[in-house]
Amino acid sequence: MKKSIIIALLLFGFLMQGQNKKWTLKECVEYALENNISVKQSELNVQLTDVEKLTAVGGFLPTISAGGSVSKNTGLSFDPTTGNTSTTTFLSASGNVNIGYNLFDGLRNIRQVQRAEISKLAANYNLSKMKDDISLFVANGYIQVILGKANLEVLISQNNVTLEQIERTNKLVEAGALPRGDLLEIQATDASEKQAIVNAENTIQISLISLAQLLLIKDYENFNIEDEGYDIVDEGISGKSVTEIIESAKANRSEIKIAEQNVALAEKDVQLANGSYWPTLRAFLGYDTRYTDGNTIPFNEQIYLNDGIGYGLSLNIPILNGFSVRGNVQxxxxxxxxxxxxxxQEELNLESTVYQAYVDAKGALKSFEAANIALESQELAYDYAKDRYDVGLTNAFDFSQSKLRFDNANIELNRAKYDYIFKLKVLELYFGIPATELKF
Incomplete structure (x- = not known):
């Protein structure tokens, strides 16, 4: 009984640990890369290129085939073992083995193998691009949750201040030091703030569900993320010129490598098409034998006496084929x-995209710096309004307006901060830093 209780407690502990788990951004990205359907489809495309190469390598092997037949003849028949005709019933059987080998086929076998290798490179680059795209989607979704939680903290913190003001104002109203209208004004502010808190909680929940769906996690209710320890981490990308980032992107980004491999594939296809102009030379070897029960000679001797071997070379020279080869080459x-x-075009698109990402990151930094300055100003204005309200030099409406501006400045700073973080990481990704190594 005691042992059962211990096991039950351990299972309950593991269950609670799973429910309380908070996913880090790195865990989310790694999980997405392992489970995302689009990534799995790209991995299947890589596997298909292995099949393509296997088929191409098989072109260097000889072809071997075997066949046989059994028949029973009644009436006037030709005996294949004696060469005579007879009116009787007999059983006959024959078998053969044929071997063929391409000695020369216009180098198409070699180029098929080369094409398969290029195709695999292209598939791997497509997989890398898909992983980068999924990583960015996950990072963006993750940051949206963090932003929502940061805004919720601001709203809750400021609502606590409002609750303190309600308690203080209520005492002053009861003492006759302030009119009841001031209390009603702050209570209205409290109601608006609580509504904003509910909306913020709903936004967080929706963002978490969207992120869970992207990760293919079905347990929405218990899914949560680690929302602490994320800040602006600049790996030096902000100090680099846009030209330097563009050149690095051209050297590292999968979009360019995919397009380069497509050119290589197209060149190989032209070589394969030109190979059809060349003659093909094939060697062949065949063995066959036969048996009938109408012959008095034993089975083993018939197989030996009636066998035959054929071998030689087959040359095929294309002369006129309705311009099909020429048309295929063209x-x-x-x-x-x-x-x-x-x-x-891909190089131009990448230049434009990187330049836009560079401008966006610079603009996001300026917006973040401006939001910091605005918050400092609004905080001073709020402290000043609070001091004046505490001594009765301003009314509750003016104080609530100052507090609202301060709250909005906090929320705007959060938005600008995480917008800059995301755009900074996009720029680092274009520079060549792997998605799983991005630091926050």
Missing amino acids: RNKINLERSKFQLE
């Missing part, structure tokens, strides 16, 4: 030019 050359243009 088609692949056009695709090659298209892929080159696409590479050029």
Whole structure:
């Protein structure tokens, strides 16, 4: 009985630990990369390239086939073992083995293997890009939850101040030092703040559900994140020029590497198409034998006496094929030019995107600095209004307005802070820092 109680307590402890778990950003990103459907689909595409390479390598192996037949003949029939015709019933059987090997096929086998290797590189770059995209989605969703929680803390903190003011004002109203209208004004402020708190809690819950859905976590009610210890961490990216970041992005980003591999694939396709102009040379070897029960010779001897071997070379020279080879070559050359243009376009798109991210990060920093200054000013104004209200030099309405401006300044600072954090991390990602190594 005692042992059962201990086991039950341990299970309960593990359950409660799972329910109280708070996910860090790194844990969320790693979990998403392991479980996200889009990432899994990209991983399957990588596996398909392994199949493509296996098939290409198989082109270097000989082809081997075997066949056989059994038949029973009644009436006037031809005996394949004696060469005679007879009116009787007999059983006949035959078997064969054929081996073929491509000695030369216009180098297409070699180029198929090379193409498969390039295709795998492209698939791996696509997988890397997908992981970067998912990591950014997760980071953005995570930051939205942190922002919501930070705003909720501001609202709760300021509402506590309001509750203290209600208690103090109520005493002053009962003592006749302040009119009842001041108390009603602060109570109205309290009601508005409590409504804002409820809205903030709902926003947090919605953000948590959205993040859980992105991670494919179904236990929405117990899902929560670690909301402490996140601040602005600049790994030196803000001190780099936009040109330096763009050059690093071109060297590291998957978008460019994917486009480069697509050009390489298109070039290989042109080579494969040109290979069809070349003759093909194939070696072959065949063995066959036969048996009939109408022959008096034993089975083993028939198999030996009736066998035959054929071998030789087969040469196929393309002369006229309705311009199908020429058309295929031209088609692949056009695709090659298209892929080159696409590479050029991707480089231009990346330059534009990185430049926009650079401007956004700089703008977000200025907005954060301005929000800091605004908060300092609003805090001084709020303290001044509070002191005046405490000695009866201002009314409750003016004080509540000053407090509202101070609350909004706090919320705006939170928004500007986390907006800058996210845009700074986007810039670091373009610079080449892996998503799982981004620091907050």
